[in-house]
Amino acid sequence: MASMDRRLLMDRSVAGRRAVTVPEADVPLTPLPDAELLRDDLQLPEITEGEVVRYFSLLSQLNFSVDTQYYPLGSCTMKYNPKLNDEVASLPGFSEIHPLQSDESVQGALQVLHELQDMLGEITGLPAVSVGPLAGAQGEFAGLLIARAFHKERGEDEKRNVALIPDSAHGTNPASAAMTGLDVVTVPSDEHGNVSVEDLRRLADEHTSIFMLTIPNTVGLFEPNILEITKIIHDVGGLVYADGANLNALLGLAKLGDLGFDIAHSNLHKTFSTPHGGGGPGSGPVLVTEDLAKYLPTPVVGEHNGKFSLVSPARTVGRLNGFQGSFGIAVRAYTYIRLMGLEGIKAISLNAIINANYLQSQLKDDFDVAYDRYCMHETVMSARRQKANGVSALDVAKRLIDYGIHPPTMYFPLIVPEALMIEPTETESKETLDAFIAVMKTIAVEAQDSPELLHEAPHNAANTRLDEAIAARKPVLRWTNEAAD
Amino acid sequence: MTTAKSSGGSPSTFIPNTDDDQRAMLDAIGVADFEELITDVPESHRYPALNLPEAAHEMSLAAEMAGLAASNFVPGDYACFLGSGAYRHYVPAVARKVANRGEFMTSYTPYQPEVAQGSLQVAFEFQTMVSHLMGLPVANAGMYDGPTAFAEAALMAARLTKRTKVIALDTVDERNIEVSRSYSHYQGIEIVRASASDLSVPDDAACVMVQSPNVNGVIEDMAAISTAAHASGALAVASVNPMSLGMFKSPGECDVDIATGEGQPLGVPLGFGGPYVGLFTCKDELKRQLPGRIVGKTTDTNGETGYVLTLQTREQHIRRERATSNICTSTQLIALMVAAYLATLGKQGLRETAELCYQKAHYAASQIDALDGYSLASEGTFFNEFVISCRESVQTTLGALIEHKIIGGTDASERAPNGIVFALTEQNSRAEIDRLVAALGEIGSTS
Numbered sequence: 001m002a003s004m005d006r007r008l009l010m011d012r013s014v015a016g017r018r019a020v021t022v023p024e025a026d027v028p029l030t031p032l033p034d035a036e037l038l039r040d041d042l043q044l045p046e047i048t049e050g051e052v053v054r055y056f057s058l059l060s061q062l063n064f065s066v067d068t069q070y071y072p073l074g075s076c077t078m079k080y081n082p083k084l085n086d087e088v089a090s091l092p093g094f095s096e097i098h099p100l101q102s103d104e105s106v107q108g109a110l111q112v113l114h115e116l117q118d119m120l121g122e123i124t125g126l127p128a129v130s131v132g133p134l135a136g137a138q139g140e141f142a143g144l145l146i147a148r149a150f151h152k153e154r155g156e157d158e159k160r161n162v163a164l165i166p167d168s169a170h171g172t173n174p175a176s177a178a179m180t181g182l183d184v185v186t187v188p189s190d191e192h193g194n195v196s197v198e199d200l201r202r203l204a205d206e207h208t209s210i211f212m213l214t215i216p217n218t219v220g221l222f223e224p225n226i227l228e229i230t231k232i233i234h235d236v237g238g239l240v241y242a243d244g245a246n247l248n249a250l251l252g253l254a255k256l257g258d259l260g261f262d263i264a265h266s267n268l269h270k271t272f273s274t275p276h277g278g279g280g281p282g283s284g285p286v287l288v289t290e291d292l293a294k295y296l297p298t299p300v301v302g303e304h305n306g307k308f309s310l311v312s313p314a315r316t317v318g319r320l321n322g323f324q325g326s327f328g329i330a331v332r333a334y335t336y337i338r339l340m341g342l343e344g345i346k347a348i349s350l351n352a353i354i355n356a357n358y359l360q361s362q363l364k365d366d367f368d369v370a371y372d373r374y375c376m377h378e379t380v381m382s383a384r385r386q387k388a389n390g391v392s393a394l395d396v397a398k399r400l401i402d403y404g405i406h407p408p409t410m411y412f413p414l415i416v417p418e419a420l421m422i423e424p425t426e427t428e429s430k431e432t433l434d435a436f437i438a439v440m441k442t443i444a445v446e447a448q449d450s451p452e453l454l455h456e457a458p459h460n461a462a463n464t465r466l467d468e469a470i471a472a473r474k475p476v477l478r479w480t481n482e483a484a485d
Numbered sequence: 486m487t488t489a490k491s492s493g494g495s496p497s498t499f500i501p502n503t504d505d506d507q508r509a510m511l512d513a514i515g516v517a518d519f520e521e522l523i524t525d526v527p528e529s530h531r532y533p534a535l536n537l538p539e540a541a542h543e544m545s546l547a548a549e550m551a552g553l554a555a556s557n558f559v560p561g562d563y564a565c566f567l568g569s570g571a572y573r574h575y576v577p578a579v580a581r582k583v584a585n586r587g588e589f590m591t592s593y594t595p596y597q598p599e600v601a602q603g604s605l606q607v608a609f610e611f612q613t614m615v616s617h618l619m620g621l622p623v624a625n626a627g628m629y630d631g632p633t634a635f636a637e638a639a640l641m642a643a644r645l646t647k648r649t650k651v652i653a654l655d656t657v658d659e660r661n662i663e664v665s666r667s668y669s670h671y672q673g674i675e676i677v678r679a680s681a682s683d684l685s686v687p688d689d690a691a692c693v694m695v696q697s698p699n700v701n702g703v704i705e706d707m708a709a710i711s712t713a714a715h716a717s718g719a720l721a722v723a724s725v726n727p728m729s730l731g732m733f734k735s736p737g738e739c740d741v742d743i744a745t746g747e748g749q750p751l752g753v754p755l756g757f758g759g760p761y762v763g764l765f766t767c768k769d770e771l772k773r774q775l776p777g778r779i780v781g782k783t784t785d786t787n788g789e790t791g792y793v794l795t796l797q798t799r800e801q802h803i804r805r806e807r808a809t810s811n812i813c814t815s816t817q818l819i820a821l822m823v824a825a826y827l828a829t830l831g832k833q834g835l836r837e838t839a840e841l842c843y844q845k846a847h848y849a850a851s852q853i854d855a856l857d858g859y860s861l862a863s864e865g866t867f868f869n870e871f872v873i874s875c876r877e878s879v880q881t882t883l884g885a886l887i888e889h890k891i892i893g894g895t896d897a898s899e900r901a902p903n904g905i906v907f908a909l910t911e912q913n914s915r916a917e918i919d920r921l922v923a924a925l926g927e928i929g930s931t932s
Contacts, residue, residue, distance in 0.1 A: 020579075023841070037733060044617060047831065052583070059602070063604055071593070079499075086590070171805045227530075329759075337537070338540075341540025344499075351500050354522070407597050465786050466599065478622070
């Protein structure tokens with residue numbers, strides 16, 4: 001792999017080459033502004049169209065992806081992304097309309113958004129929805145703003161300055177809480193991987209603004225005390241937030257609204273199959289109870305007599321992005337739900353849960369299970385047994401690459417040492433899972449017999465292990481002219 | 486509506502395991518049925534009624550969605566002069582093509598750099614080209630969109646200066662301000678509007694926020710803003726239309742400290758507002774307070790060059806509530822579109838495209854300004870959009886234009902009598918412009 005030509009664009013640039021021509025002006029020319037307003041130089045590459053295609057195609061081949069590899073990356077729900085979704089989003093009537101066109105001129109687009117709002121509301125039992133937030137983290141931020149607005153209207157905002165967050169939570173939860181000015185108080189997990197109800201009862205009080213809970217939690221477990229948990233928070237006047245990162249486990253199985261959640265976000269790029277794009281764009285619709293609908297971020301899509309319009313909720317927490325969210329992602333999610341239909345949606349979680357438990361059951365002789373009980377859609381295992389022989393979760397992860405499998409999520413959640421978080425998703429077959437199980441068993445043997453194989457892995461990827469420490473200590477963040485140095 | 490029913494076997498085309506597979510797996514797990522796996526879910530709350538449509542066949546749904554899409558008024562079929570933050574530039578086929586590769590589209594955040602070198606090297610190229618375009622040495626790998634990047638720049642300035650007052654020029658688009666207010670409100674930051682003409686920057690200001698071209702399309706004197714901000718120990722924060730940088734001076738050349746922008750004009754389809762990508766750049770000494778993902782160059786154990794996510798100790802997955810931002814995306818796929826677009830347009834293509842936008846806009850502005858009852862209301866040098874005071878109300882004018890299959894501009898009546906912002910790109914032909922001018926000439930002429 002090292003022999004591939006990975007030179008950067010600027011190193012491929014030859015003065016005078018170009019990949020596109022621009023037409024001459026077909027209008028009478030106006031003199032350019034004063035030279036002092038204009039830039040002298042523009043340092044951009046000069047290459048031909050053929051080289052653009054070859055270069056980016058080559059780079060694409062250095063990626064593992066769902067389209068090319070098994071990708072059991074826990075918490076990320078790397079399910080197959082149906083291709084019709086992309087085609088629909090690329091239709092000129094969707095991809096070429098301007099965000100500021102009048103409502104009358106974009107009825108088809110608004111209808112898709114409106115129906116998606118309704119379908120997400122139906123699936124989660126939280127009927128009021130804005131698909132505006134541009135990612136899960138922005139959905140969280142929106143949800144927290146809503147909680148603050150709710151308490152403010154009741155005259156309690158000053159007092160309710162605490163966000164309760166479990167120690168197993170994603171980092172975005174406390175980061176979003178901090179952005180809304182709330183103090184983060186951490187709720188410990190118990191020995192079974194659940195929220196410690198005893199501690200929650202102790203910590204919840206008149207200062208509680210909101211309790212943020214990922215459900216199932218980040219250990220892949222459903223909180224058996226969920227009804228008690230939501231009641232504890234409501235009894236002290238707080239709101240309960242569902243981080244919908246793991247919604248893939250609950251489709252048709254339980255509704256967040258029924259369980260007592262007041263606010264949630266859903267990651268369309270996880271549960272609803274929109275492509276992860278190498279790290280975005282995501283989309284994080286925020287979903288709330290009818291009572292909280294008036295606080296939703298602007299805009300939402302309203303319907304009156306069959307006509308759709310963008311509207312601003314009565315006591316909106318405001319605008320969170322330029323226009324009406326990631327419409328192109330919303331279209332894909334809508335198409336996906338329509339393709340799956342009622343029975344398909346219900347089959348998602350059932351199959352995701354069976355797949356995860358199958359992996360866990362077949363691997364638990366070889367790797368420790370963080371919490372030895374049935375899991376939901378993902379299982380958190382641990383390489384702590386291998387650690388005794390000097391092999392870490394990182395080593396196991398990197399060795400998987402040699403076998404053509406994307407590593408699981410490592411070292412998360414933070415409460416599990418040497419964590420390997422494995423999420424098979426429902427779109428993988430038993431054969432794929434069996435092949436993965438066989439590889440993991442081989443790696444367990446290698447960890448015992450030839451640990452150096454793991455320490456030095458990966459052996460056949462685009463790069464061997466990369467030095468992240470030096471990258472952070474002496475950051476090189478753009479192309480530099482090495483020939484001139 | 487035609488519906489698809491599963492005929493035994495797999496429950497969906499996207500779920501491979503058959504009833505037999507499921508049975509075999511449940512046996513291997515050692516449970517009698519699925520219910521044994523989900524005993525933690527309260528029985529009283531399991532399997533709620535769910536009202537969703539039956540599954541649609543791909544073929545039927547493709548046709549239905551094509552119908553919905555076609556019901557919209559599509560720029561191209563209509564002459565379109567809308568801008569104000571999103572612009573209809575031409576995207577070369579090659580730039581569209583590479584961004585559609587499944588290896589890019591269906592990978593995830595490059596936490597495992599050895600199998601994500603494609604995305605990482607693309608991000609490094611994006612950072613390089615955005616940095617050169619902005620004239621600032623450091624660019625991150627991408628934000629959600631332009632307005633959120635601008636808002637995060639204000640937060641970053643507040644962190645850097647440990648001050649809480651933000652001065653925003655009154656020529657900044659209201660959408661940008663609204664997003665900044667949402668982002669900064671609970672951090673105790675106060676946003677104060679000010680006029681560039683009598684700008685006085687107080688000593689407790691974190692930054693001065695300027696948008697160029699501004700809400701009226703006019704190029705702002707960013708250098709003067711920087712000087713005024715720096716004199717009070719504040720930072721200069723600019724939001725720029727990156728297409729304008731094909732010809733106009735960059736924020737870096739104007740001593741701006743943090744420059745952001747909406748990446749959409751650089752190869753991203755209008756798509757009814759998203760997904761787009763935010764551009765975020767700054768001076769070198771400020772980089773450790775950047776929000777978002779950053780990709781850096783490094784070497785592997787064989788000494789070969791490679792790329793990794795870096796400066797991660799700023800980020801939420803490490804710092805949690807003390808992170809510089811809660812963002813955990815770089816909107817990588819859209820950043821890839823921008824990288825492919827800039828690689829394709831290149832040094833000459835971007836300048837020529839920017840100049841073409843400038844020429845079309847100036848021709849249109851002069852033709853409309855010459856009409857009886859219309860006048861150019863933008864004062865100063867403009868790039869590709871401008872405000873026109875119209876003879877009739879905004880509503881009347883836009884409504885009449887639609888009858889001529891013309892999508893007019895955005896409402897600027899709060900800033901100019903019957904004001905409309907018209908934007909032009911290289912895709913607006915002279916014939917379209919002449920049609921616009923003729924249509925405007927007719928509106929109200931007989932009343």
